[in-house]
Every structure is written in C-alpha cells, then in structure tokens.
Amino acid sequence: MNQLVFFFFFFLFGKLCLCDPRATEAALICTNTTASITARKSFVANFLAVLDSFTPLIVRQRYAVVVKGSGDTRVYGFGECMKDLEQGDCNICFAQCKAQIMRCLPFQIGTRGGRLFYDGCYLRYDDYNFFDESLSETDRTVCATKDVGLSNETGFRANVMQLVRNLTVEAPKNDGFFVGSMGKGNNVSVYGLAQCWELVNASACEDCLVNAVSRISSCLPKEEGRVLNAGCYLRYSTNKFYYNSTAPPVGGNRGRRKLAIILATTFSTMALALIFATAIFFVNKKLVKKRQESKQLGALSPLLNKSKLNLSYESLEKATNYFSDTNKLGQGGSGSVYKGTLPNGKVVAIKRLFFNTRQWVDQFFNEVNLTSGINHKNLVKLLGCSITGPESLLVYEFVSNQSLHDYLFVRKDVEPLRWEERYKIVLGTAAGLAYLHEESKLRIIHRDIKPSNILLDEDLTPKIADFGLVRLFPEDKTHISTAIAGTLGYMAPEYAVRGMLTQKADVYSFGVLVIEITCGKRNKCFSPDMVCILHMIYIFELEGMESI
Numbered sequence: 001m002n003q004l005v006f007f008f009f010f011f012l013f014g015k016l017c018l019c020d021p022r023a024t025e026a027a028l029i030c031t032n033t034t035a036s037i038t039a040r041k042s043f044v045a046n047f048l049a050v051l052d053s054f055t056p057l058i059v060r061q062r063y064a065v066v067v068k069g070s071g072d073t074r075v076y077g078f079g080e081c082m083k084d085l086e087q088g089d090c091n092i093c094f095a096q097c098k099a100q101i102m103r104c105l106p107f108q109i110g111t112r113g114g115r116l117f118y119d120g121c122y123l124r125y126d127d128y129n130f131f132d133e134s135l136s137e138t139d140r141t142v143c144a145t146k147d148v149g150l151s152n153e154t155g156f157r158a159n160v161m162q163l164v165r166n167l168t169v170e171a172p173k174n175d176g177f178f179v180g181s182m183g184k185g186n187n188v189s190v191y192g193l194a195q196c197w198e199l200v201n202a203s204a205c206e207d208c209l210v211n212a213v214s215r216i217s218s219c220l221p222k223e224e225g226r227v228l229n230a231g232c233y234l235r236y237s238t239n240k241f242y243y244n245s246t247a248p249p250v251g252g253n254r255g256r257r258k259l260a261i262i263l264a265t266t267f268s269t270m271a272l273a274l275i276f277a278t279a280i281f282f283v284n285k286k287l288v289k290k291r292q293e294s295k296q297l298g299a300l301s302p303l304l305n306k307s308k309l310n311l312s313y314e315s316l317e318k319a320t321n322y323f324s325d326t327n328k329l330g331q332g333g334s335g336s337v338y339k340g341t342l343p344n345g346k347v348v349a350i351k352r353l354f355f356n357t358r359q360w361v362d363q364f365f366n367e368v369n370l371t372s373g374i375n376h377k378n379l380v381k382l383l384g385c386s387i388t389g390p391e392s393l394l395v396y397e398f399v400s401n402q403s404l405h406d407y408l409f410v411r412k413d414v415e416p417l418r419w420e421e422r423y424k425i426v427l428g429t430a431a432g433l434a435y436l437h438e439e440s441k442l443r444i445i446h447r448d449i450k451p452s453n454i455l456l457d458e459d460l461t462p463k464i465a466d467f468g469l470v471r472l473f474p475e476d477k478t479h480i481s482t483a484i485a486g487t488l489g490y491m492a493p494e495y496a497v498r499g500m501l502t503q504k505a506d507v508y509s510f511g512v513l514v515i516e517i518t519c520g521k522r523n524k525c526f527s528p529d530m531v532c533i534l535h536m537i538y539i540f541e542l543e544g545m546e547s548i
C-alpha cells in the first residue's frame with residue numbers, strides 16, 4: 001500500500017522530481033518485405049516472442065539483445081536506454097517504446113522491420129542480424145521547426161559544431177556515451193548527447209558519429225537537431241535535456257522537489273483513503289463471483305459459426321469506400337477506425353485490426369460473440385465483425401460527438417464543458433467501467449482507459465470504446481497485452497513496469513481521466529494546481545465512488 005501511495009505521487013508530481021523518461025518519439029522507421037503470408041505468420045509469432053523477452057533484460061542491464069526463431073522467419077531484436085536515464089525512467093520509456101513499435105507491425109502488408117527512436121530509449125527489430133551495424137539507408141535526420149532566433153547566429157553554429165565534434169571524439173572512448181554543453185555564459189547555451197548502441201564497437205561507433213555530425217549540420221540554425229542512425233544517436237538542443245548523473249539538474253527543480261515532498265506528505269492520507277476505497281470497491285464483489293464466472297466462460301464454446309454477427313469483408317470494404325482516407329476517423333493502438341454506411345443505410349464505425357493471424361481468429365470470433373452480448377448505455381455497442389478477409393474488422397455503433405480527447409483538448413469550435421457535463425461524463429464512465437468489471441458476465445479489464453477511448457454522443461453521454469479486445473491474448477502472455485494496451489501517463493505503475501495486471505490498472509487510469517476532465521488539461525502538462533487536484537480528490541472520493 002505504501003508503494004502505491006508513493007507511485008500515486010510519483011505520477012502526480014512526476015514533472016517535479018527527477019523523473020522524465022523522455023518517452024517522446026524522435027522517429028519511427030518501418031521497412032518493407034516481400035515475404036509470403038505463410039512465412040509472415042511465424043515471423044509474427046517470433047516477433048511477439050522477442051518483445052516478450054525484452055523487459056526482464058532491460059530491467060537487469062538496460063539493454064536487450066534477443067533472437068527468436070530459425071531460418072527465414074528468425075527475428076532479431078535490440079533495445080537500449082540512454083545511459084543517463086535512471087533505471088525507473090528507463091523501464092517506463094521502454095514500456096512505452098514497446099507499445100508503440102506495434103505501429104511497425106510485421107502483420108501489416110509488407111513490413112519487415114522497424115526502428116523506434118525515443119529521446120530516452122531505442123527499440124529495433126528486423127529479419128537479419130543488424131546488431132553491429134553502424135549506418136543504413138534508412139537513417140534519418142530530424143530537425144526542430146523553430147530557428148534559434150538570433151540576429152547573428154555565427155556563434156551558435158560554431159558552438160553546436162564544436163560540441164558535436166567533441167562528443168564524437170569522447171563517446172567512443174567513454175563506453176559509447178557522452179554528454180556536454182557549450183557556450184555557458186553566452187545567452188544561448190547548447191547541450192548535446194551522443195550514444196552508440198551497446199553492440200557497436202568503438203571504431204564503428206566513431207564512424208557512425210562522424211557521419212551523424214556531418215548530417216546534423218543541416219539542422220542549423222534550428223534550435224534542436226537529431227541524427228538517428230542504425231548504430232548511434234546524436235542530439236543537440238538549446239534545452240538541457242539530459243541528466244548529469246554526478247550532479248542533479250540545478251535551478252528550480254530542487255525547490256520544486258521540496259514542494260512535491262511537502263505536498264506528498266500532506267496529502268498522502270487522502271491518497272491512502274482514496275486508493276483504499278478504490279481498491280476495496282472494485283475488488284470486493286469480484287472475489288465472490290470470480291470462480292463461478294470462469295466456469296461459465298469455459299462452457300461458452302465457439303459453436304456460433306453462422307452467426308449473424310459475421311459480416312462479409314467485401315460489404316464492409318464498400319461501406320467505408322474501400323477504407324478511404326476521407327472516411328478515416330482515427331488511429332488507435334490496435335487499428336484504424338473508419339466511418340462506414342451499411343447497405344441498409346445505418347452509419348457505423350469500422351475498426352480495422354492490425355492482428356490477423358490464424359491462431360487468434362477463432363478466439364477473436366468467440367470474443368466478439370461474447371462481447372456483443374454486452375449492452376450498457378455507457379459502452380460502445382459492438383454490432384458485428386468480419387474474420388474472413390485479409391484483415392479482421394470490427395463494426396461498432398457510430399457515436400456522433402467524437403472523443404472526449406477531441407472535446408477537451410483539440411476542438412476549438414465547441415464550448416468548454418460545463419461542470420454538470422463534466423460530472424456526467426465522470427459518472428457515466430465510472431458506470432461503464434463498473435459494468436465491465438463487475439456486472440457483466442465476463443470480467444473485462446479495459447487496460448486503456450483514456451480520453452480518446454471515451455466517446456460522447458449528442459447529449460454528451462460518455463461511451464467507453466475498445467473494450468474486450470485485449471482478452472484475445474493468451475492468458476500467459478501478459479507482456480504482449482502490456483505492449484498493446486496502455487498509454488504512458490494512464491498506465492498504473494506496477495502494470496507499466498512489471499506487467500502486473502488487475503482491475504486496479506483501470507481504476508488508476510480512471511483516476512487520471514478524472515483529473516484531466518476536472519482540470520481540462522492533459523496529464524502530460526500538469527502543473528500542480530492544488531485547487532484543481534483537491535477538487536478532483538473531492539469529487540472522486542465523495543461523489544464519484546458513491547454513485548457508481
């Protein structure tokens with residue numbers, strides 16, 4: 001319990017302490033294949049096995065080298081954190097990276113490999129041994145859009161170039177990693193970081209960085225630049241982005257850290273009560289029902305081959321105008337969503353899933369049959385599916401007002417939500433979750449509660465989207481599910497880092513959601529507005545929980 005309290009504040013005041021996993025994406029680079037579909041299926045299995053074995057290695061040694069499978073379908077995987085990151089940040093960055101590499105899935109037609117560069121960590125998989133590769137054709141240079149904004153930028157250019165050259169000399173001598181800064185005392189300081197991946201030797205590291213230096217110069221005079229090579233990462237910025245492990249960042253941080261500690265102590269009692277209430281509430285009934293329900297599930301075997309739920313791929317393809325971009329509503333972790341009009345005129349939302357391997361199809365259909373029985377006003381209704389075409393498709397009711405995420409953070413054409421409306425959304429979401437967790441016959445853990453998964457209909461009744469799918473994954477493969485479900489900032493810490501999953505993970509995400517709804521701010525950019533946080537705890541504890 002103490003640990004939970006710690007984590008709660010770790011999250012709330014994450015910005016204030018030294019924890020920044022730098023889980024911002026620098027680039028995602030996917031590569032193509034011409035391999036046959038049959039080969040791809042076992043490639044996929046190996047790919048998932050690779051992802052699965054990463055986490056313990058990262059936790060132990062901060063990098064991971066994994067090879068799975070044999071012959072044509074062998075998959076090579078590599079991951080590493082930047083050497084200045086603390087272990088906890090490293091774990092979080094990597095968890096997020098692992099989830100997002102799914103966007104370069106080998107399931108998608110043609111994809112053969114992928115590289116995901118975060119500013120705090122790196123992940124790559126491919127179909128050949130790339131471990132000591134230093135340069136490749138798909139290496140990338142990423143520059144900021146903003147100029148540094150000086151009338152005479154000669155000095156800035158010189159500083160940047162001297163800095164990156166220095167990093168290039170020092171990094172190969174220092175275990176493949178170096179940070180530094182230039183121009184202290186001037187108005188514009190510049191900071192840099194160079195790192196070569198663990199299996200790249202010193203001479204290859206130097207080659208890689210020398211190449212990076214020549215390319216990063218094209219970013220000048222932008223305020224930030226990165227080169228993302230197969231063997232190394234080089235970045236300069238006018239912001240100090242790295243940690244200097246011998247001395248914690250100076251300046252405002254320490255004072256704010258102190259504040260965070262004070263706040264944490266003051267409110268830990270409240271948090272304790274809050275978490276207690278939450279945990280007890282959700283665990284309580286569950287324990288009673290649990291055994292009996294798992295038996296029921298076993299009895300519901302898939303004898304539903306000719307179900308009316310199964311729609312033809314062709315008709316759904318037509319309904320969405322062949323998945324045209326103009327029909328696209330959005331992109332989620334497990335697939336893209338399109339607006340479609342069925343032959344009978346009904347408007348629906350059609351989700352095109354990334355996953356379509358044989359082993360999942362049966363389970364998938366079974367799942368659809370089960371979850372289609374779920375009917376609750378705060379859950380998006382599943383109308384049908386298609387499992388015969390090249391991709392699995394899911395058909396949902398169309399919810400008119402888009403997502404809570406758009407409503408709160410994106411759209412400028414709508415009035416800010418009134419308090420009663422926010423309250424209604426919080427209660428409705430809670431009711432939907434309680435139904436998933438407790439009242440439905442299936443115990444469903446959503447795993448990805450966040451504003452973009454809460455849809456709003458005309459009168460702003462919230463509807464939870466995307467539930468049920470995660471149950472598709474085999475029981476023992478919790479890491480896979482971890483990789484797919486979950487978004488940094490909403491993931492319960494014990495789930496994000498160790499893959500431990502209970503309903504509490506949803507409750508945690510729900511808590512974050514409530515704060516966001518109340519504050520109208522994304523959790524990414526929380527500033528500790530205490531009135532707001534107090535308000536949230538108040539609603540959450542006194543009213544929200546009682547009326548669920």
Ligand SMILES: *[C@@H]1O[C@H](CO)[C@@H](O)[C@H](O)[C@H]1NC(C)=O
Pocket residue numbers: 032110
């Ligand atoms: C990869 O596939 C896409 C779409 O099929 C194509 O446009 C692109 O040129 C391909 N890239 C390579 C390197 O083959």
Ligand SMILES: *[C@@H]1O[C@H](CO)[C@@H](O)[C@H](O)[C@H]1NC(C)=O
Pocket residue numbers: 132133201202203204
């Ligand atoms: C370093 O790695 C490169 C590329 O893999 C290789 O050609 C070279 O022989 C290696 N150098 C040493 C000293 O091991």
Ligand SMILES: *[C@@H]1O[C@H](CO)[C@@H](O)[C@H](O)[C@H]1NC(C)=O
Pocket residue numbers: 152153154155
């Ligand atoms: C910019 O500053 C450098 C010295 O820092 C000077 O040599 C150069 O002439 C200046 N350029 C302009 C356009 O003022």
Ligand SMILES: *[C@@H]1O[C@H](CO)[C@@H](O)[C@H](O)[C@H]1NC(C)=O
Pocket residue numbers: 162166170180
């Ligand atoms: C590079 O950085 C190191 C360590 O900060 C410093 O000792 C050295 O003088 C620098 N070299 C150059 C060429 O700036």
Ligand SMILES: *[C@@H]1O[C@H](CO)[C@@H](O)[C@H](O)[C@H]1NC(C)=O
Pocket residue numbers: 179180181244245246247
């Ligand atoms: C890191 O901190 C130490 C001690 O304060 C300092 O000597 C060193 O110059 C710093 N290094 C960088 C790259 O900022």
Ligand SMILES: *[C@@H]1O[C@H](CO)[C@@H](O)[C@H](O)[C@H]1NC(C)=O
Pocket residue numbers: 185186187
């Ligand atoms: C720093 O900025 C101030 C005004 O903003 C200017 O007067 C001064 O010359 C600048 N110093 C340097 C070293 O560029």
